[in-house]
Every structure is written in C-alpha cells, then in structure tokens.
Amino acid sequence: MHFILEPAAEEFLVYDVKEKPRDVITVAKWLDKNTLDIVTPSLIAPHPNTYTYSKRLAESLVAEEVENIPVSIIRPSIVIPAVEEPLPGWVDSLNGPVGLIVGAGKGVIRSMHCKGENRGQFIPVDYAVNTGIVVAYLIGTGQVKSKEMPVYNLTQDVLLQLTYREILNLGRTISHEYPFEMQIWYPDGDMRSSKLVHNIYSIFFHWLPAILIDFIMILCGQKTFMIRIQKKIYNGLELLDFFSTREWYFKSEKFLALNEYLTEEDKKVFQMSDFLKFPLEEYLTTALLGTRQYCLKEDLSSLPRCRQKQKM
Structure with missing residues (x-):
C-alpha cells in the first residue's frame, strides 16, 4: 500500500x-x-x-490566515537525533525510533510489526529546527511570496533512500558494539510483516519473559516492573503499526530548494539537507551514543563493563 x-x-x-x-x-x-x-x-x-x-x-x-499574516507550514518526517547541534547525537526523548533503539538494545523488544522493504522518512532534529528558522525568515521578509499556503515536507528520501531493513541490520551491529546498561536480554529481534506472526513472537519473547521476571521479583520481595514496561511497549508499537506497514512518499523538492536562498556562509550555519555529510554508519553510531548519554544518562565509561556483561 x-x-x-x-x-x-x-x-x-x-x-x-x-x-x-x-x-x-x-x-x-x-x-x-x-x-x-x-x-x-x-x-x-x-x-x-x-x-x-x-x-x-x-x-x-x-x-x-494566509491572506492576513505571513504564515507557512513545515512538516518534519520522523525526527531523529541531531547531526551536529547542539551536540552530535543529541536527543532528549524516547519517542519514535529512539525508543525502539533503546528497547531493542536493552533486549525488551524482540519483534515489531513492520514491512522491512518500505522506505523510512527521517529528519535530524537540528536540520528541522534550522529549516524552521530559515522558512520563518524567508516568509517574514517577503522573499517567498504566494497566494497559496507554502508547505515544506522535511525528509531525506530524495537524496538518501533507506529501507527499515537496512537501518535495522546496521543498528543491530552498532548496538552490539556499544551496548546499553541494564540489558535484560541479549539485543536481537526482527521485523515481521505478518501481524499474526508478530503477535505469536510477542507472546513468547515479550509477555512470557516479562511474567517470569516479575514472578521472580515477587519471590525476592522486590517491586515488579517488566509487565508494566511491556504494556507501554505494546501500546507504542500499536500506534506505529499504521505507519510502519505502509509505504509513504513525500514531495520534498521545495524543501531542498531552500538552499538556493542562502549564502555559502548561511549554508554552514543553517544546515538543513546535507544528508550525505557523514556516512550512515558513522551517524547511527553517534546517534546511539548520544541516546545513551543525553537521554538515558549512561556514562560512556561503562561501555567495557557492558560489553563483558553482553558476552556473558
């Protein structure tokens, strides 16, 4: 579809x-x-x-209000960690793909209902913010004029096409090399295009381990947590189903053409669409380490210990 x-x-x-x-x-x-x-x-x-x-x-x-005040609409696609600003890999939320990375990296997400051959649509958070600043300036100063509403779709797809399968395979390799703290299970898992198959995997690899872990916690007199976490994961994955099982195409030529309004110095300050600036593996590594530091507050000094635990 x-x-x-x-x-x-x-x-x-x-x-x-x-x-x-x-x-x-x-x-x-x-x-x-x-x-x-x-x-x-x-x-x-x-x-x-x-x-x-x-x-x-x-x-x-x-x-x-387009006839009354200078307005425009920008539509960021899936927002992902920063390329450079305020820091490489910076992110402050577990929403969207960042939450999936963390869940899979800690071993609590083992299956996702998704068509791996579908292309993903992404925009780094700093590119989205820079685009908002540039569009506001151009519209506010009257350099872009139109009787219709100017609309900009922010996505990398025209310049860098990526399937969910490619991202998963590369992300799995990186997460094995740079593991998270508090891993519940060895990081693994896969995408399933069949909802039925995904549900079966969820029973055996999500719910039953969660019940077992919470049962052990009760026997040890500790507070349970795994079933509560799995409920949140289940609700989050259900919301993503509509988007992860469909192919989405965005026209983003107008967004990419914004660079024509900028000087060379402006392009360095307000980077918006240089999706080929860093190799994908380098960016994903930075994004994972950024998630580890800025979102989960896990110090990089714990990496050697986490690698030893993962091997065990």
Whole structure:
C-alpha cells in the first residue's frame, strides 16, 4: 500500500478536512469526556489517532490566515537525533525510533510489526529546527511570496533512500558494539510483516519473559516492573503499526530548494539537507551514543563493563 502525502499537481497545498477546525474546538469544549470518547473514532476517521488528526486541523487553521499574516507550514518526517547541534547525537526523548533503539538494545523488544522493504522518512532534529528558522525568515521578509499556503515536507528520501531493513541490520551491529546498561536480554529481534506472526513472537519473547521476571521479583520481595514496561511497549508499537506497514512518499523538492536562498556562509550555519555529510554508519553510531548519554544518562565509561556483561 502506497501513500503520496503531497499531490503532484500543485506545489502549495494543505490537506482538506471534513470539519472546520473551530467547530471541532467548540464541540470538544461542549461535550463531556465520555461522549467525546464515543464520537472520536468516527470523527477522526480515517486517521489512526487524534495526534495526526489534530495536526491536520491545525494546518487548516493556519491556512485560513494566509491572506492576513505571513504564515507557512513545515512538516518534519520522523525526527531523529541531531547531526551536529547542539551536540552530535543529541536527543532528549524516547519517542519514535529512539525508543525502539533503546528497547531493542536493552533486549525488551524482540519483534515489531513492520514491512522491512518500505522506505523510512527521517529528519535530524537540528536540520528541522534550522529549516524552521530559515522558512520563518524567508516568509517574514517577503522573499517567498504566494497566494497559496507554502508547505515544506522535511525528509531525506530524495537524496538518501533507506529501507527499515537496512537501518535495522546496521543498528543491530552498532548496538552490539556499544551496548546499553541494564540489558535484560541479549539485543536481537526482527521485523515481521505478518501481524499474526508478530503477535505469536510477542507472546513468547515479550509477555512470557516479562511474567517470569516479575514472578521472580515477587519471590525476592522486590517491586515488579517488566509487565508494566511491556504494556507501554505494546501500546507504542500499536500506534506505529499504521505507519510502519505502509509505504509513504513525500514531495520534498521545495524543501531542498531552500538552499538556493542562502549564502555559502548561511549554508554552514543553517544546515538543513546535507544528508550525505557523514556516512550512515558513522551517524547511527553517534546517534546511539548520544541516546545513551543525553537521554538515558549512561556514562560512556561503562561501555567495557557492558560489553563483558553482553558476552556473558
């Protein structure tokens, strides 16, 4: 199944919405929580969750003001650790692929429902921030003018095409070389394109080990934690299903063309689309070590000890 997220016939387009954003806001204020929970599935369809639905409403709301104030929309794809700023590999959240890296690296994620041949769409966090600054400047100073809403899709896919399978294989090699602290199991696992097969693997490699570990913790008089962690992992993977099992295509030529407005000095300061600056393996290594240091607060001095534990 393939999705084109920006129609080819028009450069400046905002997705249509069935409802007016202000009407939805009014209804959400008026209805009580139980009633709102009941009507939400039919209201947001075909969106998989309120997160994507609310982003679409927000875009429509901003587009209504295009004739009144200078506005634009930038759509970052999957945000990943920084290339250079504020520090190489910097990240401060376990959302998205970073959480998967940590879960797999610590041995608690052994299976994911995903089609490995599908291409991934990514943007480093510093590239996304720099693009936001550049677009705000260009729109605010009137260098980019349009009667329609300027929309920029931020992704690496035009310059650097990567499948989920390629990223997994390379990430597995790097995580073995630079292991995390507190590994529950040897880091491994794989993607399964079949939901049924994934569920079977989840029972044997996610839920049963979690139950066993918590049972041992109870016998030792300690606080249980594994089932709680697996519930969070299960809910997170369920949210990703809609995106990880579909192929997504973004038109990002307008984003890449932003460099034409910058001087050579500006390009050095506001790097946005130099996805080939570092080899992929070098970037992923930096990203994993950045996650280890800045997100998990695990000092790099513990690497030798973690490698010994992983071998055992």
